[in-house]
Amino acid sequence: MSVLEKNHFFIRKLHSLFGVIPVGLFLLEHLYTNSFATQGAASYNSKIEFLQSLSYVLYIEVFLIILPILFHAFYGLYVVYIAKNNVLRYSYYRNWAFYLQRITALITLVFVLYHLWALRISSALLGTEVTFNTMVQHLSNPGMFAFYVIGLLSATFHFANGLWAFFINWGIAVGVKAQQVLGWVTGILFVILSIMGLQGLFAFL
Amino acid sequence: MSREFIHLKVKRQDTAETSAYWEEFKIPYKPNMNVVSVLMELRKNPVNVEGRKTNPVVWECNCLEEVCGACSMRINGMPRQACSALIDKIEKSPIVLEPLHKFPVIRDLKVDRQVMFDYLRKITGWVNIDGSWELGRGPRFPEKDRQWAYQLSRCMTCGCCLESCPNYSERSPFIGPQAINQVRLFNAHPIGQMDREKRLDAIMGVGGITDCGNAQNCARACPKEIPLTVSIADLNKDTTLYGMKRWLYK
Ligand code: SF4
Numbered sequence: 001m002s003v004l005e006k007n008h009f010f011i012r013k014l015h016s017l018f019g020v021i022p023v024g025l026f027l028l029e030h031l032y033t034n035s036f037a038t039q040g041a042a043s044y045n046s047k048i049e050f051l052q053s054l055s056y057v058l059y060i061e062v063f064l065i066i067l068p069i070l071f072h073a074f075y076g077l078y079v080v081y082i083a084k085n086n087v088l089r090y091s092y093y094r095n096w097a098f099y100l101q102r103i104t105a106l107i108t109l110v111f112v113l114y115h116l117w118a119l120r121i122s123s124a125l126l127g128t129e130v131t132f133n134t135m136v137q138h139l140s141n142p143g144m145f146a147f148y149v150i151g152l153l154s155a156t157f158h159f160a161n162g163l164w165a166f167f168i169n170w171g172i173a174v175g176v177k178a179q180q181v182l183g184w185v186t187g188i189l190f191v192i193l194s195i196m197g198l199q200g201l202f203a204f205l
Numbered sequence: 206m207s208r209e210f211i212h213l214k215v216k217r218q219d220t221a222e223t224s225a226y227w228e229e230f231k232i233p234y235k236p237n238m239n240v241v242s243v244l245m246e247l248r249k250n251p252v253n254v255e256g257r258k259t260n261p262v263v264w265e266c267n268c269l270e271e272v273c274g275a276c277s278m279r280i281n282g283m284p285r286q287a288c289s290a291l292i293d294k295i296e297k298s299p300i301v302l303e304p305l306h307k308f309p310v311i312r313d314l315k316v317d318r319q320v321m322f323d324y325l326r327k328i329t330g331w332v333n334i335d336g337s338w339e340l341g342r343g344p345r346f347p348e349k350d351r352q353w354a355y356q357l358s359r360c361m362t363c364g365c366c367l368e369s370c371p372n373y374s375e376r377s378p379f380i381g382p383q384a385i386n387q388v389r390l391f392n393a394h395p396i397g398q399m400d401r402e403k404r405l406d407a408i409m410g411v412g413g414i415t416d417c418g419n420a421q422n423c424a425r426a427c428p429k430e431i432p433l434t435v436s437i438a439d440l441n442k443d444t445t446l447y448g449m450k451r452w453l454y455k
């Protein structure tokens with residue numbers, strides 16, 4: 001048995017956990033920070049500065065954000081690959097959510113890799129600063145803006161629906177009713193996070 | 206709905222190796238037929254719509270009351286039992302019959318469901334009571350558990366849940382909801398409990414319970430209305446706790 005096979009249960013659980021902690025928590029923080037853009041450039045810039053001034057910021061970024069995202073994403077690619085979707089034959093709401101979870105996984109991955117490159121890695125390499133104005137410029141192209149809107153909605157859907165699955169995968173929501181109510185709660189969470197994210201994005205227009 | 210003929214379109218396959226083909230039939234209508242009785246009628250006079258005599262369609266059935274699972278097939282695309290598929294309740298014509306496609310076809314509509322019985326062996330899908338001495342009366346099953354456990358015990362190994370599960374396919378080693386549900390059943394049993402950890406171990410490897418993606422098609426497809434997704438969630442809790450124990454007690 002390979003190491004992967006031997007630790008299959010653990011790896012799967014880790015994959016599920018990482019989606020919520022730390023990656024999901026980071027998404028919440030990120031969307032919240034971005035929403036300061038609605039209060040103007042000065043407010044937004046001060047929040048960015050604060051985050052960049054955190055102690056151990058590089059370690060936080062690498063170990064609590066980037067590595068967990070990469071693990072969740074690349075192991076997730078395998079999970080996406082092994083599903084044989086059948087939404088046309090069994091077009092139930094939950095089956096669609098299952099399918100969309102996989103589609104949004106792929107979109108979010110492409111988006112996050114680009115986003116990370118364009119606004120974090122390249123600025124770290126070139127030593128440029130990311131400010132409110134950088135964002136205005138970055139999003140001035142309508143195609144780019146649309147890409148961000150799609151990326152944002154994919155990420156919020158993937159997070160909210162993933163949170164639903166998380167509560168089931170850890171045996172927290174067990175009964176039919178509990179799973180249904182959880183579906184509503186996470187659905188509302190998706191709407192709220194999407195609105196918050198969009199407001200942040202539109203503030204850069 | 207009044208009709209003179211029942212129009213069947215059957216996906217046929219002569220042997221496990223040869224490729225499939227379609228054949229259509231018209232069977233004289235009688236009231237109160239089901240798909241099994243139509244196939245029996247067809248057997249009497251196996252002539253297709255072109256008027257050519259052909260081999261009678263092969264299928265499997267046994268109980269004729271939706272408790273054995275043998276007659277499972279895809280009827281108008283959906284997996285269900287032929288014996289409980291009442292012709293008078295099917296509006297669509299022709300009625301399309303196909304074998305379940307997640308299992309190897311033996312011939313025509315007859316598939317090999319052996320893999321599900323292998324899964325049951327894998328998860329110790331029974332209560333161990335054999336010993337070299339008299340064991341006496343077993344403990345009673347608490348009534349409140351018996352009620353839900355009875356529901357789980359109605360599984361007839363028909364395979365409809367596996368047929369509809371997007372994560373159950375040749376692409377993935379996933380064991381599927383049928384056997385997972387039986388782990389919950391036998392772990393609830395007062396004597397079955399003695400093999401509890403062995404059963405949990407059996408679904409915690411590659412292709413085990415973690416490979417469920419919560420599409421929840423299985424619970425929709427199950428003709429016995431077994432709450433498969435509840436069983437899976439409940440065992441998610443058990444396997445998680447047991448997984449931690451397994452780790453900390455190493
Ligand atoms: S809930 Fe799990 S077992 Fe049921 S259909 Fe979905 S993936 Fe398959």
Ligand code: SF4
Pocket residue numbers: 274359360361362363364365366367382383386426427428429430431433
């Ligand atoms: S769980 Fe339901 S659908 Fe699955 S094999 Fe058993 S009876 Fe059939």
Ligand code: FES
Pocket residue numbers: 265266267268269270271272273274275276277286287288289
């Ligand atoms: S013949 Fe037993 S379920 Fe149909």
